[in-house]
Amino acid sequence: MSAIKLTIDGREIEVEPGTTILEAARQIGADIPTFCHDPELPPNGACRICVVEVEKARALVASCVTPVAPGMVIHTESERVVRARKEILNLQIANHPLVCITCEKTGECKLQDYCYRYGVSDSGYVGEVKDLPLDDSNPFFVRDMNKCILCGICVGKCQDVVGAGAIDFTKRGFISNVGPAYEDKIEDSTCVFCGLCIDSCPVGALIPKVGRGKGRPWEIEKTRAICPYCSVGCGINLHVRGSEIIGVTADQQSPVNRGHLCARGKFGWDYQKSSERLTVPLVKSNGVFVEVSWEEALGLIVDNIEDVRNRYGSLSLMGLCSPKATNEESYLFQKLIRSLGSNNVDSYTRHCHAPSVNALMKALGSAAMTNSIEELTGTEAIFIIEADPLDSHPIIGYRVREAVRSGAKLIVANEKAVGLSDIAHYFFALEPGGALALVNTMSNVILEEGLHDQAFIGKRTEGFEAFRKAIAGYTPEFTAELTGLTEAEIRTAARVYAGVEKAAIISSAVIREEEGGDQLVLALVNLALLTGNLGKNSCGLYLPYSENNLQGCADMGALPAVLTGYQQLKEKAVREKFSKAWKIPISEKEGYSAADIFNTKKESSIKAMFILGENPAACGEEHEKTAEILKSLDFLVVQDIFMTETAALADVVLPAIAFAEKLGTYTNTERRVQLNRPAVEPPEEAYPDWEVIAELAGWLGFEWNYDSPEDIFNEMAALTPQYSGISYERIEAEGIQWPCPGKNHPGTRYLYEGRFGRGLGLFSIIELDHSRKFDQKPLPEIHSIGEHGCQCISDSMRNHSVISSMKKNRGGES
Amino acid sequence: MSRETEAVMTEQIDITAIEEIIEPYIKKKEMVIPVLQKVQEHFGYLPRPAIEEVSRLMRIPLSRLYGVATFYAQFKMKPRGKYIIRVCKGTACHIQGSPKIAERIEETLGIQSGETTDDLRFTLEEVACIGACALAPVIMINDDPHGRLTPDKIKSILDSYK
Ligand code: SF4
Ligand code: SF4
Ligand code: SF4
Ligand code: FES
Numbered sequence A: 001m002s003a004i005k006l007t008i009d010g011r012e013i014e015v016e017p018g019t020t021i022l023e024a025a026r027q028i029g030a031d032i033p034t035f036c037h038d039p040e041l042p043p044n045g046a047c048r049i050c051v052v053e054v055e056k057a058r059a060l061v062a063s064c065v066t067p068v069a070p071g072m073v074i075h076t077e078s079e080r081v082v083r084a085r086k087e088i089l090n091l092q093i094a095n096h097p098l099v100c101i102t103c104e105k106t107g108e109c110k111l112q113d114y115c116y117r118y119g120v121s122d123s124g125y126v127g128e129v130k131d132l133p134l135d136d137s138n139p140f141f142v143r144d145m146n147k148c149i150l151c152g153i154c155v156g157k158c159q160d161v162v163g164a165g166a167i168d169f170t171k172r173g174f175i176s177n178v179g180p181a182y183e184d185k186i187e188d189s190t191c192v193f194c195g196l197c198i199d200s201c202p203v204g205a206l207i208p209k210v211g212r213g214k215g216r217p218w219e220i221e222k223t224r225a226i227c228p229y230c231s232v233g234c235g236i237n238l239h240v241r242g243s244e245i246i247g248v249t250a251d252q253q254s255p256v257n258r259g260h261l262c263a264r265g266k267f268g269w270d271y272q273k274s275s276e277r278l279t280v281p282l283v284k285s286n287g288v289f290v291e292v293s294w295e296e297a298l299g300l301i302v303d304n305i306e307d308v309r310n311r312y313g314s315l316s317l318m319g320l321c322s323p324k325a326t327n328e329e330s331y332l333f334q335k336l337i338r339s340l341g342s343n344n345v346d347s348y349t350r351h352c353h354a355p356s357v358n359a360l361m362k363a364l365g366s367a368a369m370t371n372s373i374e375e376l377t378g379t380e381a382i383f384i385i386e387a388d389p390l391d392s393h394p395i396i397g398y399r400v401r402e403a404v405r406s407g408a409k410l411i412v413a414n415e416k417a418v419g420l421s422d423i424a425h426y427f428f429a430l431e432p433g434g435a436l437a438l439v440n441t442m443s444n445v446i447l448e449e450g451l452h453d454q455a456f457i458g459k460r461t462e463g464f465e466a467f468r469k470a471i472a473g474y475t476p477e478f479t480a481e482l483t484g485l486t487e488a489e490i491r492t493a494a495r496v497y498a499g500v501e502k503a504a505i506i507s508s509a510v511i512r513e514e515e516g517g518d519q520l521v522l523a524l525v526n527l528a529l530l531t532g533n534l535g536k537n538s539c540g541l542y543l544p545y546s547e548n549n550l551q552g553c554a555d556m557g558a559l560p561a562v563l564t565g566y567q568q569l570k571e572k573a574v575r576e577k578f579s580k581a582w583k584i585p586i587s588e589k590e591g592y593s594a595a596d597i598f599n600t601k602k603e604s605s606i607k608a609m610f611i612l613g614e615n616p617a618a619c620g621e622e623h624e625k626t627a628e629i630l631k632s633l634d635f636l637v638v639q640d641i642f643m644t645e646t647a648a649l650a651d652v653v654l655p656a657i658a659f660a661e662k663l664g665t666y667t668n669t670e671r672r673v674q675l676n677r678p679a680v681e682p683p684e685e686a687y688p689d690w691e692v693i694a695e696l697a698g699w700l701g702f703e704w705n706y707d708s709p710e711d712i713f714n715e716m717a718a719l720t721p722q723y724s725g726i727s728y729e730r731i732e733a734e735g736i737q738w739p740c741p742g743k744n745h746p747g748t749r750y751l752y753e754g755r756f757g758r759g760l761g762l763f764s765i766i767e768l769d770h771s772r773k774f775d776q777k778p779l780p781e782i783h784s785i786g787e788h789g790c791q792c793i794s795d796s797m798r799n800h801s802v803i804s805s806m807k808k809n810r811g812g813e814s
Numbered sequence B: 001m002s003r004e005t006e007a008v009m010t011e012q013i014d015i016t017a018i019e020e021i022i023e024p025y026i027k028k029k030e031m032v033i034p035v036l037q038k039v040q041e042h043f044g045y046l047p048r049p050a051i052e053e054v055s056r057l058m059r060i061p062l063s064r065l066y067g068v069a070t071f072y073a074q075f076k077m078k079p080r081g082k083y084i085i086r087v088c089k090g091t092a093c094h095i096q097g098s099p100k101i102a103e104r105i106e107e108t109l110g111i112q113s114g115e116t117t118d119d120l121r122f123t124l125e126e127v128a129c130i131g132a133c134a135l136a137p138v139i140m141i142n143d144d145p146h147g148r149l150t151p152d153k154i155k156s157i158l159d160s161y162k
Helices: A021-027 A079-094 A110-118 A153-162 A196-200 A263-273 A294-312 A327-339 A348-352 A354-364 A374-378 A394-405 A434-448 A454-460 A464-471 A476-483 A487-498 A517-530 A550-555 A572-582 A594-599 A623-631 A689-699 A709-719 A769-775 A792-798 B003-012 B016-025 B029-043 B048-058 B062-071 B091-095 B098-109 B151-159
Strands: A004-008 A011-015 A051-054 A073-075 A141-143 A168-170 A177-179 A206-208 A221-226 A235-241 A244-250 A282-285 A288-291 A317-321 A381-385 A409-414 A426-429 A503-506 A540-542 A608-612 A635-640 A652-655 A664-667 A672-676 B083-088 B122-127 B139-141 B144-146
Touching: A004 A021, A011 A021, A021 A051, A051 A079, A079 A110, A153 A168, A153 A196, A153 A394, A168 B062, A196 A206, A196 A244, A221 A672, A235 A263, A244 A263, A263 A792, A282 A294, A294 A317, A294 A608, A294 A635, A294 A652, A294 A689, A317 A327, A327 A550, A327 A572, A327 A608, A327 A664, A327 A689, A327 A709, A348 A354, A348 A550, A348 A594, A354 A517, A374 A394, A381 A394, A381 A434, A381 A487, A394 A409, A409 A487, A426 A487, A434 A464, A434 A476, A434 A487, A434 A517, A454 A517, A476 A487, A487 A503, A503 A517, A517 A540, A550 A664, A572 A709, A594 A623, A664 A709, B016 B029, B016 B048, B029 B048, B029 B062, B048 B062, B083 B098, B091 B098, B098 B122, B098 B151
Parallel strands: A004 A073, A317 A608, A381 A409, A381 A503, A409 A426, A503 A540, A608 A635, A635 A652, B083 B122
Antiparallel strands: A004 A011, A051 A073, A141 A206, A168 A177, A221 A235, A235 A244, A282 A288, A282 A652, A664 A672, B083 B139, B139 B144
């Protein structure tokens, strides 16, 4: 259809058919007020403040719901329009408590702004002011419904975007209200404290507690940062007054979260202010920690490292790198460990992800999540298996909801119902361990019914014939009992997934090996390869990492067998490249992994360890054994922001700084490299972690020369093909997804277009199953670990935050 | 409704019927109104435990069900009281001051027309002429007519119903 021509405020404009008058007017910069309009919610036309005059039309029209028509002549601020808006404002303030002097929203309240704009100060109406009790029930926000103007935006966000369904319109007429059922307190509702309602309320009805009385909007400086919790990497604005953070709002511009957050991002940052933060170096003397100067602490570290190295050799030293460290810190950290002569560097957290990482490496050639979070909204079918994304990675959950609203079919196959089962077209309650049998059977059904993508299989994969033979035994009749589903249900799952052009799979990246995690991931890869659901937009495999920078930590080469960007240590050219750049010899010998040290029964040869912001002593079921291993070391240095279970075991503890105090980049689970900016100064004697590592390197005799995190990033990018086109300047406004091999390369939204990391995609035969199939032994239990799946470091932050008081497992029915 | 009343009522409510009631609607989230009507048919009103069960089984947020139920006048959120007060709104009664009578009852009991007191003693309703114009203004409490009323008589009349 051709563009529509119309005139707005005397200016001619052409817009797409279907555009609303409001959108068209905004294109020419006309400032039409709105209360109830929100671009991501269905229009409701309730408030009518957005009325405009259309020539020849009898009545004024609400611009947010009225589409443009050819030849329309529109006046957005005519006398009639202004009169109508004044009338609406008069009615609004007639029963609004005009307590602007103390209202937190003063300065960014739409009601106040529009009354100012139209000179409405005293309502001509004597209205009854509501007298509803404040809801102060929870530690996060206050609801003052006397100020509510019933725009309904919060309801839309809560019901549609988040799906918490905590609040809705209740009653009608004057007593009409917005709130939980039965006038319950929000604390007793299904509210998950995501804060979406707070950020979008046009007036002061919903106010976060943390910043009350601490600053007016015009006194606040906003710094754009990245949420430090999960691997989605939401953009946030840190609100600072003076030297204190007093609140967080979602970054509306972020392509990742588009103004959405979960409770962790909205409220979880306050650990930064905890009085329990470590601020000075500590040294253990006779079993107790005493404060020491940086000189003393660094001196002790250097002496001990050298002593251990002299006695046991370089291979007795090891470093564990935090998936919460920035890319710059991770890069320096692995460089330091490698400079000391070994490749013994890893992340303990990555170790929880090892089964899925290894499986993906084997079958596809890279462990990264294949497609972007946003692409989920364009899928036609989504298959969630053994995962609870609304809980573990809420933004992914919101996008699944959006996809379903736009017509995608949703299958959820889980042992328990999760937060998204309420909108699932098919919810299949699996028997424990039934996941693998289900996925294999789906593959078999797809083959049997001819739903596979023969062209894709022929061109892009290998191992298909062997796979086809191996999978043949998996008939629905056969696995019905194992999975706990009926034959028809299994066939339905297969048909729904394979019956569309674009289907995505979401599962958990944290399913442990002994529980069959690697097997399940391989089976899911098979399913995606079989149906050609890889290497194109809006399909793929979503196995999101747990912690915010686990992707970056691995990208930076904090791994025992590879350098940055997964460049293989075993390749001579790679070693030479780094050797030359770093001016040190690079050992050819693959380092110890965290699994080598903590999983084996063997006596470990590691004698000294530097742990940067990880907490293995409190992580996983084996944490006691892990703690024993740490205790048996000759020397342990831990750098952290809190005295964690692991730090407590150390000989020297160095204070680290919090995300809100540091400059650097994080890479989210969709490979997006994003800039995090500091909002406040670190406490007392704490220094940026990169400075500490660089200082220590200097003390150890290495000649490093960095002025800033940007320096470090540039050095890394020059050595790392995937990052080589990325610079701080390029990611100033918005992050870039690697691979980004050139200064003009836009980055990569989804992987494997035309080629897999390993060349062809590999079908895997899930061997275990044949024997199992015949003796009907149950498969090993598969479940994700813990509430949020291996987020031990997040846990130590959460424990010092107001979010620790949140009831567990809100939202999702369990 | 106070929590105590709710607690008292909860005990008498058998929600096992809900499963059967919603059976034809189980995957039809758009059928909220017919479902609520059926539930009301069964219980005479919409007991909270019953609505919670509907919410759980149909996977519809409780807030949404409550919002719909409180929007439409046809849905009763409380059981009807032990005594039903019917205020005659016929012309004769109106002229003789029935609005003042209704107002006084509302004030005394703290409820509006159509509502029930928290202790479930009284439900207040308005009716068109009850055909006792000679007694205007008149109210019925269950089957007892009370005529030639003045607002000041209301308290003692209500007090006589325990
Ligand atoms: S905080 Fe989130 S879940 Fe709670 S009422 Fe607001 S939108 Fe709903
Ligand atoms: S609380 Fe705020 S967002 Fe919600 S309806 Fe009222 S004014 Fe709108
Ligand atoms: S979804 Fe993840 S990144 Fe976003 S606010 Fe929540 S914890 Fe932070
Ligand atoms: S903003 Fe258009 S009707 Fe409310």
